[in-house]
Structures are given as structure tokens and as C-alpha cells.
Amino acid sequence: MIVDDEEKIRILLRDFLEREGYRVLEAPDGKQALEMFQKYENDIDLVLLDVMLPEFDGWTVCREIRKVSQVPIIMLTARSEDFDEVHGFEIGADDYVKKPVKPTALIARINAFFRRLERGKGENNVLSFDGIEIDDASHVVRVDGNEISLSPKEYSLLLILVENRGKIVSREQLLNQVWGYDYYGGLRTVDTHINRLRIKLGKKADAIATIRGFGYRFEG
Amino acid sequence: MIVDDEEKIRILLRDFLEREGYRVLEAPDGKQALEMFQKYENDIDLVLLDVMLPEFDGWTVCREIRKVSQVPIIMLTARSEDFDEVHGFEIGADDYVKKPVKPTALIARINAFFRRLERGKGENNVLSFDGIEIDDASHVVRVDGNEISLSPKEYSLLLILVENRGKIVSREQLLNQVWGYDYYGGLRTVDTHINRLRIKLGKKADAIATIRGFGYRFEG
């Protein structure tokens, strides 16, 4: 998403970005930017954000977005002096580029950015709640720091429950997600695996709550 | 990260560095430098550090950073006389440059620095975990100090597992990386080679963990 009040700049950047294979959304001011972000949040992978904007300035937009999302934000500043770097990074900007923007330089920076992001991805995928840690890269599950060994079904079950922590997941949903949509088998099977999982979770067994008549829920 | 109280110098250096493709953080005094370092430690590859600073002087900043990090530090000194070389290197500075700084000279020095670092990387390519050493230059593998002889496939297998230590590597991934993307053959082949590798690893066999249903994982 490009946020800039000058149409010329938006068009310039959009053309370059689209030529690079990116898809672009545009907003001319802070207000519309926030509305658009709310609407298309899941489709937006990067925000190019001018500092000088009508309605809300770039800092405000950046802060607001940061309240709800960790999307990468690159700030565009009119003159380098305008950018208080410490301030910028503190409110959550990921990088900044000085105007006048040289599209080639910007593209290089954006590409580099995604590269870096890609590399960083694999690193730190640890879900952790209430003494239960799940590292998806290694499939290591720890209870109070001690590694426990789960079977594939048990692991998937736990993962889905944790991903939906706080929400009830029905036996049907669990069957669909762990066993697959085409699986034909009894619902009691889920109970059995929940049971085995609880046993392995030891004293943390009641992190998985039974919601009678509905399913199970992980208590985050 | 550039640490200097004179804004003009910071801007001068930053512009030159950015033109060279480096990304720059700035701090105007010792206190902010340390705060920033704490916050962005993982993003900082090099510190340019003025000796004369408000709040804490350069020596102090250098010492503090050294307590937590081995990041390269280049000190900037107003006049060469100010730099007590022995003292400087003793507290952990890696190099020093005399002011007035000629940006081109500094850039050359920095580039050289990273080159040296890069080359240094290539030299000492011994991966070592849990009593298993792998010297990629010579292809020598040692278990508890005793050299063992691995076949090419076994070696590649071990290397890839170790490079991804802590993460699960699936049989498909191993086939792709060891045998090549175009290889058509059974997955069981991987098992067989893992088996042979384990036998040669002797008592360290269980450094390669089986993650049933998913693949193998080297326990770093």
C-alpha cells in the first residue's frame, strides 16, 4: 500500500512496483490509508508511508497501524533532517527512504526487505502459553521447560487447539483439520487422542478444557 | 550504527554509507547509543564510535557494548594523539580512524573490514556440536575427536542436517538437497543412509532424532 498525497509520486511508484510484480493499493491521505488498511489488512504485505500527509500525518498512521499489525512499514521523508530516526524506529517503522525517491533504489530496498523477512521467518516460531511451548520448526513441545514427545496426531491436535486458543474447537473441526476432510471415522477417536495428549501434558492437562456438547478449548 | 555528537558528521557519514548500500542508525551521545544498541543489537553489524561524546565517552560505550556483544567497533578520534592504541585495543575496539574523517578512506576501511570478516568466515568452517565436528574445507568429520570416514552421501546428509540443526528436515527435502531436484527414487533410501550414518556416528547416533511422520532433526 502506497500512502502519499501527491498523485504523481503514487503513479511513479506504482508503475515501478507493478513492473516488479507487486500489486499496489493507493491512499492519498492518512484517513483513507487507515480505512483501506482495515479493509485489506490481510492482503497488504508492505506499507510505503509518506510522513507529510493530510488528515493524519505519517507518524500517526504508523502508530495506528502498529496497534493492530506487524506489517512492514517504510517511511518516506521529504528531507533527511525531518526523519528523527530514533523516533521513527521507536514507533515501529522498519525502514525509511529519503525523498526525492529514486524508484530503482527504493525497489532495491524493498526487495532486500522481503529477502531479509524471508530469512528471518524460519527463526522464531515459538508459541508459548501458560508454561506450554511449541516450536513448530523442530516440533519440540515443552511443558514447564521439559520436552515431551508427542505423536503426529497429538502434535497436530495441540497445535490446532493452541492456534485457536480461547475458542471452542468442535470434534468435527478437529477431525477435519487433523485427520482431513475425507476422513471417515468415529468422533470418539478425537476424545481418545485428547486423552493421550492430556496425559502427556501432565499437570498442565487442564489447559485443554472440555466444553460439554461443543468440543474442546485451549486456555491461553 | 554511527555514534557522534556532531550532526554534520553523522549526516556526512550516513550519506556516504547509504550510497555504499549500508543501512545506518545514528546516536548523538553515549547514553542513546547504548539504548539503541540494546534495542537493535541484532541489526547492527558495525559500530562507528566517536571518542569524545556527551553522557558517556567512547571508551565507556565501547566497554559496555563489549560486555554483551562481539560486534566490530571502529573508534573515531579527534587527533591521533588522543588515541591510546594499547588502551583502545585492550577494551575491545577493532580499529580506529583519525579525524577529520575522509569518508572515502573510511568507506575503504569499512569495506576492507567486512571483506576480512567475510574471508575469515571461509577459513574457519568447522561446525561443531555435541562432540561432532565437521570441517567443510577438508570434509573431515570427528566424533569425540576421532575421525570417522563417511561416504559422499552420508557426508552431505550430515551436513544438511547440521546446517538445519534444531529444525525438522523432511525426507523430501533431504532427497532434494542431497540427491538433487530431479532425482526419482524411493524415500526409503533416505532411511537407509540415515541408518548407515548413525552406525558410523557410534554412540552419538542419537544426535539425529527421528520425528515420526515428518523427517529427521539434528540435535545441536
Added chain:
DNA sequence: ATTTTTGTTAAAAAATTGTGAACATCGCAA
């Protein structure tokens, strides 16, 4: 020509999984 490495197969071993039945618990209505 000999040795080493490699891929495949099949049997053995190990771990996981599904099922049904017994048992426990809950909510509700008598």
C-alpha cells in the same frame, strides 16, 4: 580387479492409531 558406495527390497521392530466397551460425569426432570 577389487573395494566402496549406493539404491532397492523385504522382513523385523517400534510406535501410532482407531475402535468399542466399560466407566464416570453432567444436566435435567421427576
Added chain:
DNA sequence: TTGCGATGTTCACAATTTTTTAACAAAAAT
């Protein structure tokens, strides 16, 4: 308070899946 049906838990065991191991022959390297 009790009894009942519905729902959830637990258990044992057989079936299945997956991994390990061994054996063997082809291919490659020495």
C-alpha cells in the same frame, strides 16, 4: 434427592503405519 439419558473419559487391544535393519546386487570409484 434421585434416576436417567446423554455426553465425556479411560482402557485394552488389534490393526495399521512408519521406521529400522539387514541383505543383496548394481554402479562407481580406486
